[in-house]
Amino acid sequence: MSGFVETLIDRFGPSVVTAGAESPEKYHHDWAGLAPVVPLALVRPRTTEEVSEIMAACHSEGVPVVPQGGLTGISGGAHPVARGIVLSLEKLDRIEGIDTDAGTLIAGAGVVLETAQEAARDKGLFLGIDIGSRGSCQLGGVLATNAGGNTVVRYGMARDHVLGLEVVLADGTVIDGMNTMLKNNAALDLKHLFIGTEGLLGIITRCVLRLHPLPPAKETAFVGCGGTSEVIGLLRTARETLGPMLSSFEVMWPSFFDIMSEGTGLGSPLAGKHGAYVIIEATGFDKEGTRTAVETLLEKAFEDGLVGDGVIANSVKEERALWAVRESPAEYERVLGPVIPFDVGIPIGKMDEAVTRIEAEVHALFPSARTLSYGHIGDSNLHVVINVPEAGQNQPEKEIKACVYGITRDLGGTVSAEHGIGAIKRDYLGYSRSADEIAVMRGIKQVMDPKGILNPGKSFDEGQAA
Template sequence: MTETAKAAFIDELNAALGAAVVTGEDIPAPFRHDWSGLPPVLPIALIRPRETDEVATALKIANRHGVTIVPQGGLTGLAGGAQPVAGGAVLSLDRMSGIEEIDPVMASITVKAGTPLEVVQKAADEAGLFLGIDLGARGSCQIGGNLATNAGGNRVIRYGMAREHVLGLEVVLPDGTVVTSLNKLIKNNAGYDLKQLFIGSEGTLGIITRVVLRLQAKPLTVNTVFCGCRDFPAVLDLLKGARARLGPALSAFEVMWPSFYDFMTGKLSELRRPLGRPHGVYVLLEQSGFDPEADSGRLEAVMAEMLEAGIVEDAVLASSERETRDLWAVRDSVSEYGKLMGPITAFDVGLQTDRMADVIAGIEAAYQARWPGAILLVYGHIGDSNLHLVANVPAAGDHQPHDDITDLVLGAVRAAGGTVSAEHGIGLLKKKYLHFTRSDAELALMARLKAALDPGNILNTGKVFTL
């Protein structure tokens, strides 16, 4: 973009949106990058609208000038989806925050897209209801970004991915057209379900501005147990047994390999080791229900059976909220990676659950053969076939072999018929690996949808795939 074209774009933005526009070095540092680890990029403008019509105005102007707009939410993404691009502007939803309505009869909540997830959770809780979406970044991530990436999280095994919670959306298309479909009905089969086009599209097809979310009955009980299992086949037996005995009351099933458990509990003095002796694999299991007199007993009975059968070697059942927080703290310690490891290469993959142990063993062997003594931490949700790996080669310092590590890990995932992204999206970092998971016909259809809705290719240009 020439300086003259850039100046014309900024002048029109300023005239239309005034104080909502920031340029040059006045753009705060946090808006120059997301959590992906990519180097900061100074956008030509930062747009911070307060209302949907301001989003529409910004996109109309960008469309006329052919300027890329990168939508930004809480900037907690790990795939580079909210990373600014050179010569482009960023549009942050951070000022479009707030609860508009809670409908206790329809069990729905209407919110602006920039509302932090934790704020929505608390509003639902105060109304005696429950939002089934939950992520470790709940205090920072925004609901619009959760939907744009179809976020997963800790309770997918019971409540499903983010798209399962959406009843209606308001979206601004790349040409500035506002599509308002704030539906509250669970059953609405009138034509195409257009909201599904935008959920998981990573801001490449439209910018979500308002949302109607489906809420659930608020569980009356939550019980948590931390288990040690001999090996991964025992973990699978535990999962099958818990599903059979607890049914929909099974609300979380988090698995940690010793690589993760030993490293994090060894490095973080504030983490208490839940179990006294080492085990082959660790499981954090949560049950939530509606029978205060019986629920705890049901879980205790299940664990007694698992212990007697040798499926579980040892277990500790939380008896207070503090103990529950301590058990979850081990799994949620992932937020400390940067402090403990420096630069990392992180993976969010999906694999058929019964293949996970063999795939991980193969990856670990190949990784250590290539980089002896390097760190590879493995954990995941497992109950929904989602696995996370975090790699660091200490000898490489700040110059981590990201590409070589990624080729190794995602090559193994591809060979096992898995997906290169289970819940974090594609963004920039996984774009060249998308064909590992999607067929040529699927990629061609994605390109046709992008061309139809964004013929000027201004929304999150270059993310997910290249036209």
């Protein structure tokens, strides 16, 4: 394949194409923790036309293509294959425009999420997608994985923000679906073939995103609850009291909060220990009214015995402090060492059983294990991070995954709530999707990518990942 790489270099130049052995190490893996793989080449196209031409060449030669965005995924969806190229979309980083009348933003796949958020904010508008890696994740990856995040309870998953897409197919065909209208029922809405399918059916190059009016008021509260049942009761009360103002509802069980607050030195805004900790965020268009609504919520929650203690931020600095422990996962390696992360979905009514069973059964397998539970409970998303101290770098992934995913399956949950399947969850997809559903997915893949060159071995694809 060296001749193929040389042909690409001759055509596009070394600023676009780099031989795999000479490519920077950061493109050899994502955050999934898999062993780095040196690709055949790193390709960083500057335009949709270049993406199209590169895909046509790869299709003709049967060369696998792994698309990459900001490399913040934890499921191995952007992990390279040795015999294929890495196609980074990072140079497609232009915001083409914001229509304040229509409430839309048009941008390239390589635009960093935080950049898009700030551009919308400068126009008095709001992009409702928000995840912890906002400063480095890119829009193409966010959409290809149908990312979730902190505001899903109010604004929905990434899919819910997309009006249109431009996509390059496996053979280089460009699908111009850059719809800017909220209503467009002209036959099949093809964009949904590419949102959340991790680059297996096509490569997103541009997007049209829906924006909302920017809420000028935001209130953040941090409370301690007796346990999961009180948290669920608080969620119900928050929805009833705040209505559409409820924008975030994050829970941290003591297994997460105690370890990370101490390990990071961030401490707790509350006195004493609690059975669960919750961050509630409300946004609105009247500062006094929003504050009053949150205060009313907490008063009712105290009266009903749902909350034992709580505080409301009085400044941006205090707001950030209330979020600090929740946004500390980047500190896992320093605080815990190597971890096995999980992103599962559990029906809200079974969340208490899920947390209790997972923490107890992992402890039964490995008594020294540290099992940290937290998540976006308002949208049924539970994150679990596990470390077995004595295992060092050789964490017992097989046994731990069998335990956690088995409990998830038994409770009618999903093995992937917001981070995709990628390479690391492929063997467990059958826990959440039926054989018939997977067969349909593979049938669509065969039609869209008959040579199987797009992101082989990921998610529902039957190809080899390496």
